Amino acid sequence: MAFQPAESEATGAQRDDQPGVRAVIRSLDLLVELSKWERPARLSELARGVDLHPTTALRLLESLRSRGFVSQTVDRSYVLGSRTFEIGSAFLRNVSIWSQANQLAEQLAESTGETSSVGVLDEGQILYIAIARGQQDMGIASAPGTRHPLYCTSLGKAIMAELPAADVNGLLAQDPPRRLTPNTILDLSSMQRELNEVRSVGYAVDNEERTPGVVCIGAVIRDHRGVQVGALSISGPAVRMRENGIAELGRLVVKSAQAFSA
Amino acid sequence: MAFQPAESEATGAQRDDQPGVRAVIRSLDLLVELSKWERPARLSELARGVDLHPTTALRLLESLRSRGFVSQTVDRSYVLGSRTFEIGSAFLRNVSIWSQANQLAEQLAESTGETSSVGVLDEGQILYIAIARGQQDMGIASAPGTRHPLYCTSLGKAIMAELPAADVNGLLAQDPPRRLTPNTILDLSSMQRELNEVRSVGYAVDNEERTPGVVCIGAVIRDHRGVQVGALSISGPAVRMRENGIAELGRLVVKSAQAFSA
DNA sequence: AATAGCATTGCGTATAATGGAACGTACACG
DNA sequence: CGTGTACGTTCCATTATACGCAATGCTATT
Numbered sequence: 001m002a003f004q005p006a007e008s009e010a011t012g013a014q015r016d017d018q019p020g021v022r023a024v025i026r027s028l029d030l031l032v033e034l035s036k037w038e039r040p041a042r043l044s045e046l047a048r049g050v051d052l053h054p055t056t057a058l059r060l061l062e063s064l065r066s067r068g069f070v071s072q073t074v075d076r077s078y079v080l081g082s083r084t085f086e087i088g089s090a091f092l093r094n095v096s097i098w099s100q101a102n103q104l105a106e107q108l109a110e111s112t113g114e115t116s117s118v119g120v121l122d123e124g125q126i127l128y129i130a131i132a133r134g135q136q137d138m139g140i141a142s143a144p145g146t147r148h149p150l151y152c153t154s155l156g157k158a159i160m161a162e163l164p165a166a167d168v169n170g171l172l173a174q175d176p177p178r179r180l181t182p183n184t185i186l187d188l189s190s191m192q193r194e195l196n197e198v199r200s201v202g203y204a205v206d207n208e209e210r211t212p213g214v215v216c217i218g219a220v221i222r223d224h225r226g227v228q229v230g231a232l233s234i235s236g237p238a239v240r241m242r243e244n245g246i247a248e249l250g251r252l253v254v255k256s257a258q259a260f261s262a
Numbered sequence: 263m264a265f266q267p268a269e270s271e272a273t274g275a276q277r278d279d280q281p282g283v284r285a286v287i288r289s290l291d292l293l294v295e296l297s298k299w300e301r302p303a304r305l306s307e308l309a310r311g312v313d314l315h316p317t318t319a320l321r322l323l324e325s326l327r328s329r330g331f332v333s334q335t336v337d338r339s340y341v342l343g344s345r346t347f348e349i350g351s352a353f354l355r356n357v358s359i360w361s362q363a364n365q366l367a368e369q370l371a372e373s374t375g376e377t378s379s380v381g382v383l384d385e386g387q388i389l390y391i392a393i394a395r396g397q398q399d400m401g402i403a404s405a406p407g408t409r410h411p412l413y414c415t416s417l418g419k420a421i422m423a424e425l426p427a428a429d430v431n432g433l434l435a436q437d438p439p440r441r442l443t444p445n446t447i448l449d450l451s452s453m454q455r456e457l458n459e460v461r462s463v464g465y466a467v468d469n470e471e472r473t474p475g476v477v478c479i480g481a482v483i484r485d486h487r488g489v490q491v492g493a494l495s496i497s498g499p500a501v502r503m504r505e506n507g508i509a510e511l512g513r514l515v516v517k518s519a520q521a522f523s524a
Numbered sequence: 525a526a527t528a529g530c531a532t533t534g535c536g537t538a539t540a541a542t543g544g545a546a547c548g549t550a551c552a553c554g
Numbered sequence: 555c556g557t558g559t560a561c562g563t564t565c566c567a568t569t570a571t572a573c574g575c576a577a578t579g580c581t582a583t584t
Contacts, residue, residue: 020325021541023572027286028329032345035352043531053574058532063282067290068385076531080353082384083294085391088350089407090297091342102364122344123330129347145351283572285541306561315543320563338562 026052027060031069031084040077088145095120095129097221097229100260104221104232105132108256112249114236115141118221119155120229122147124174126155134236140214141235148210151177151191152184154218155231157204161195162220162228168195183209203250208238215241217250219257232257288314289322293331293346302339350407354391357382359483359491362522363392366483366494370518371396374511376498377403380483381417382491384409386436388417396498402476403497410472413439413453414446416480417493419466423457424482424490430457445471465512470500477503479512481519494519 033049047057068083101118109116109132118130125147150156198204206216218233295311309319326332330345363380371378371394380392387409412418460466468478480495
């Protein structure tokens with residue numbers, strides 16, 4: 001059995017013209033893979049997940065472990081290490097609205113009884129940085145640190161309404177809309193019309209466009225200079241939100257958002 | 263043995279035979295280094311910080327950037343990328359008490375008016391996972407994601423009081439006490455006496471042992487089975503804390519901590 | 525007892541990460 | 555206005571180094 005040319009994955013050329021150092025990228029992929037697991041993951045599971053030889057995965061994970069980015073349970077399964085939290089928290093400190101984001105969400109959650117979220121525009125998506133559960137929690141709120149597309153969230157639409165049409169097109173092209181519910185807005189002209197509506201009323205509505213039965217209302221928040229720095233929303237069951245009056249709630253959200261600027 | 267006992271230290275040839283893949287470890291060091299910067303860091307600054315050739319640092323940072331762990335400002339300075347927050351948040355989800363930690367801290371902050379913190383034992387230190395500022399904020403509260411030693415925090419002492427003496431010794435040896443204030447507890451026997459006191463009253467007091475003028479009161483929190491899962495504390499200026507009565511406040515902290523178990 | 529799957533170690537090889545040198549640029553200073 | 559410095563970046567030769575195979579010991583499963 002002489003050495004054969006590399007297996008090449010049956011499909012032939014794998015695009016390894018990616019920028020950077022292979023070992024580093026692989027280790028980061030392992031970290032991302034691990035972050036998706038709800039339970040501790042075994043070496044072989046992770047290795048399979050990112051398509052690496054167990055030996056390679058082992059050494060990369062050892063490297064991650066030596067710096068606290070992963071740690072091992074007694075049965076040698078892997079979990080995220082606390083260093084990830086430490087550094088993730090450092091990221092938050094760079095986000096201008098971080099220190100007030102939680103307070104803001106909590107106030108709105110209290111005054112409306114619905115779950116309230118604060119998010120920022122990040123790499124063409126909404127990144128949630130604060131969530132406050134309302135009295136009547138549905139348990140379907142996104143957690144901080146998760147992302148959602150712009151086109152199907154009230155936060156995303158509120159932010160896009162602030163931007164020039166060209167930028168909006170660019171953002172949507174970057175993350176092309178997919179039909180998530182019957183109400184999802186898919187085409188560009190519909191979105192532009194929707195954004196006109198947002199601009200005229202001052203808040204954005206996600207009318208069951210991402211999750212059936214869930215309605216969200218969002219508005220942008222600005223710093224003291226009036227520069228947009230993120231967005232604020234409430235989320236609740238469609239029926240209850242409509243009972244309480246979308247316009248009514250919208251005014252509440254806008255009021256909270258405006259109070260923030262001070 | 264015929265050979266000299268002096269092993270490997272004579273020439274110091276082994277500088278960093280650390281386990282793992284060098285490029286990965288270097289990139290993680292870069293990430294940690296970057297997380298320490300309050301402002302965007304330049305390539306050369308980071309390279310110097312971790313003692314790397316700029317060329318090498320550049321490629322490692324490119325790798326980190328390709329996966330969203332760092333990003334660049336318009337002037338090409340580096341900042342942490344949002345992926346770090348995403349993964350750091352995933353870590354929190356594995357912490358059993360995370361979902362209730364914020365609520366818990368807020369309730370205690372509201373009922374006492376002082377800043378309240380929740381932390382867990384992690385790698386021989388206290389890792390703060392939730393902070394709620396009280397009415398009368400001093401602005402010196404640690405942020406979530408930061409660490410502090412066990413021996414000089416009320417959280418640490420409350421947790422150590424739960425552990426066998428041998429474990430305590432091990433933990434303290436792992437992170438040997440340093441004099442941070444005149445009150446810092448340095449020697450083991452004093453600490454054991456202190457922990458006895460903690461056990462008898464049910465809460466721990468940091469009596470200006472970490473920061474002059476700051477007093478903290480902490481107690482462990484348990485899950486429904488009675489297993490220790492973290493600790494809860496309040497922090498405030500020494501004078502005010504003493505005015506309000508340490509014992510009084512201690513009872514409040516313990517009450518909140520116990521209410522948590524339900 | 526036998527098998528299967530797993531984590532881990534050692535090792536030779538070829539890859540791939542490394543750092544020197546050089547280039548372009550921006551800015552500071554004389 | 556020219557000179558000098560510090561920086562980011564590209565290119566390239568070199569060899570250090572990360573890789574994957576094969577073999578080992580382990581645990582769980584049949």
